[in-house]
Amino acid sequence: MRFYKNLIPPIWQTARAILQEGAHAHRSIQQLLRSNKKWGSRDRRFVAEQIYELIRWYRLYYEVALERPPETEADWWLMLKTAWLLQGHQPPEDWPEMQGLDSLEIWRRHRVAVENRAIRESIPDWLEERALQEVGEERWAKLLPALNSSADVVLRSNSLKAPRQKVLHRLRKEGLPVELLGDREALVLGQNRKFTHLKSYEEGWFEVQDYASQQLAHFLKPQAGRYLVDACAGAGGKSLHLAALMKNRGEILSMDLSEHKLKELRKRAKRAGVSIIKTEKIPASGRFSPAYYNMADYLVLDVPCSGLGVLRRNPQTKWIIKPEFLEEIQATQAHILREYSLLCKPGGQLLYATCSILPSENEWQVQRFLQSPDGQEFELLKEQHLGPDRGPEDGFYMALLQRKG
Structure with missing residues (x-):
């Protein structure tokens, strides 16, 4: 993966606003993308994905990088270096902001941190304790990793307008990569693509519904x-x-x-x-x-x-x-x-x-x-x-x- 330095400050600044200042995640990311219209589709996808990665794995990243929540700009750069390493990427070592903690130390800290499930799965300790009390170990061990996975965008075909198969064909004809999901009205969107401009959407052929x-x-x-x-x-x-x-x-x-x-x-x-x-x-x-x-x-x-x-x-x-x-x-x-x-x-x-x-x-x-x-x-x-x-x-x-x- 290639990293472009101009994209990095908006990533950690937006993540900080969401994680530490209570800003709404979806609205903050949409506002960021709207205010940077010159970014291409690849850049926009990279920025959105990295912000969500920081939100999803916040505790894991800061425990490995800092052993505490980030406070300074330098802390956030170190968090990003840690995130990229744990995602399997090689951070740009020639950037001054990426100096400090070396990669071997990050991996050493990671091996220690993941012994604690609440850190490994990036949740607060109180939630780990509460879920164990209510859900039980057997199901929680399976459910927690699944809750940390990414979710597909799911659509519901509107049977008042057309059968699901007809909706499927029309959406594919309009360029939307959709597949059938289950045996009723659901369609899964293969990629997170815009669709509100489509005639089928304007005519009510489908809705977004989990x-x-x-x-x-x-x-x-x-x-x-x-x-x-x-x-x-x-x-x-x-x-x-x-x-x-x-x-x-x-x-x-x-x-x-x-x-x-x-x-x-x-x-x-x-x-x-x-x-x-x-x-x-x-x-x-x-x-x-x-x-x-x-x-x-x-x-x-x-x-x-x-x-x-x-x-x-x-x-x-x-x-x-x-x-x-x-x-x-x-x-x-x-x-x-x-x-x-x-x-x-x-x-x-x-x-x-x-x-x-x-x-x-x-x-x-x-x-x-x-x-x-x-x-x-x-x-x-x-x-x-x-x-x-x-x-x-x-x-x-x-x-x-x-x-x-």
């Missing part, structure tokens, strides 16, 4: 003509998929605390040819008027969570969240189950989902609800765990409950 997320609608199997409430809808990826499975017949009420996300959902629904979705902002109190009670044939609660199941896509998460955040988010999940479950009609179904791998956010949360006074009217029909250690999906949990009566 493979695990696509399993939710099929897990529920909603019938056409029914009334469904997606009460944590966000920008609406699942609402759109549910509408397609319902053949655009019935009614979906998509709700969220963010009006900005609901505005994006309305735009996506128009593009996708979905007419059965209505949007509504959730009250700031998180409580609903009794007029909403006992109405939904299906209630979907894809609740806020730690995001520890999607570290492949959002490696910054492991450096942002703290143990106290887990307690706060579990309280939020319990509140949502308690308050939002009132929307489900007797005989209706409630789907609870997270993109976490921790039982305390998943099956333990569901069991606490079922054992509480608020959950006495519900029973568990089925549940499922997904994860990159088991298939092409991110870490995901789904539980389907039914309200008695």
Whole structure:
């Protein structure tokens, strides 16, 4: 690999902003690329990949290079030298910034550091301890390396517009390298390529939706003509998929605390040819008027969570969240189950989902609800765990409950 010195400062400066100043990873990288329009495609890909490598393997790199987090510009240059060596590249030794720690010492330190799994897999000690307590050694040993792998971009073909095979042929004709994934609507993008300019995208033939997320609608199997409430809808990826499975017949009420996300959902629904979705902002109190009670044939609660199941896509998460955040988010999940479950009609179904791998956010949360006074009217029909250690999906949990009566 050839290294161009002018690209290096933006890499470590952006990584520093993300890792030490709390900047949002995706937005920071996109802003950097937009502000350097003269960079070619190879340079842009190199910069983005190296920033994500620094985020993903932050602890491993700094433990080997410095035995502490980086503080100075010289520290970041040494971190990059270490990163490139561990990636199998030869750093440019003639650069003054690359002087100091020699390669043999880096490899010696690496041999020592990787004896500690939390350092080897680049996670905080508290997360290692928490995962061992909840997930157990056998699964965690397989799951953790998988969470550190890179994730493909996955698309969902829109069955309201065309069958998957027809979408596949059209995308290939438009120059997008896609392959079939699974036996339903999913397509995997072979390379991270732009596609929002394509006519097929503008006409709503496909959406970006992670493979695990696509399993939710099929897990529920909603019938056409029914009334469904997606009460944590966000920008609406699942609402759109549910509408397609319902053949655009019935009614979906998509709700969220963010009006900005609901505005994006309305735009996506128009593009996708979905007419059965209505949007509504959730009250700031998180409580609903009794007029909403006992109405939904299906209630979907894809609740806020730690995001520890999607570290492949959002490696910054492991450096942002703290143990106290887990307690706060579990309280939020319990509140949502308690308050939002009132929307489900007797005989209706409630789907609870997270993109976490921790039982305390998943099956333990569901069991606490079922054992509480608020959950006495519900029973568990089925549940499922997904994860990159088991298939092409991110870490995901789904539980389907039914309200008695």
